[in-house]
């Protein structure tokens with residue numbers, strides 16, 4: 535068995551404890567909302583299919599897909615055994631949950647759904663190659679053109695588990711160049727309540743940017759997500 539080497543595992547587990555930082559930061563609602571917004575963009579036509587949610591946190595997306603596609607077989611995985619144990623308790627009748635590092639995901643699925651996970655890794659390309667080898671359709675959701683509050687592009691910082699990368703329309707083109715996938719479609723969306731602005735926030739954001747312009751400060755970028763719908767060559 536491969537040893538667990540993730541240096542942040544203890545921190546991640548702490549996050550997912552009952553009433554821990556994940557829940558305090560409304561992580562459960564966020565996961566559910568991401569799945570809801572994803573569903574507005576991508577529908578799976580075949581009702582009988584297998585889906586794996588990679589980086590499932592406390593399981594709200596897996597539960598969402600299970601209810602949305604009652605004939606599908608839903609599995610979900612996360613590196614955090616604390617999160618997975620809670621998933622089993624709450625949603626164990628809806629999906630099959632197991633603990634695994636993204637690098638050790640095995641099996642083959644019609645669909646892999648991976649929402650707001652890959653931006654945390656320096657080696658997101660390697661991890662994505664791995665995921666393409668395990669499915670026919672890889673659906674990735676990540677922040678689009680994320681910036682620092684000062685308006686600069688994100689820089690990598692290996693000392694934390696925060697976002698290391700932001701993504702653009704061509705971020706996964708290397709998969710096409712390497713012949714690992716057949717097509718990649720992408721769509722940029724706003725996810726109010728999760729990662730985006732509602733109408734009131736948009737107005738505040740507009741005023742903030744107007745003031746920034748007057749003060750010659752860089753523009754604050756809108757929070758957006760990008761969904762990649764990747765069909766592998768299998």
Ligand SMILES: C[S@@+](CC[C@H](N)C(=O)[O-])C[C@H]1O[C@@H](n2cnc3c(N)ncnc32)[C@H](O)[C@@H]1O
Pocket residue numbers: 540546561564565566568588589590591592595611612613614617634635636637648649650651654
């Ligand atoms: C920001 S959360 C996203 C959760 C959920 N997918 C969503 O859309 O809200 C990132 C998740 O990835 C998991 N994760 C981090 N590193 C991982 C790894 N190496 N392998 C598998 N999961 C990992 C974390 O435990 C966490 O649940």
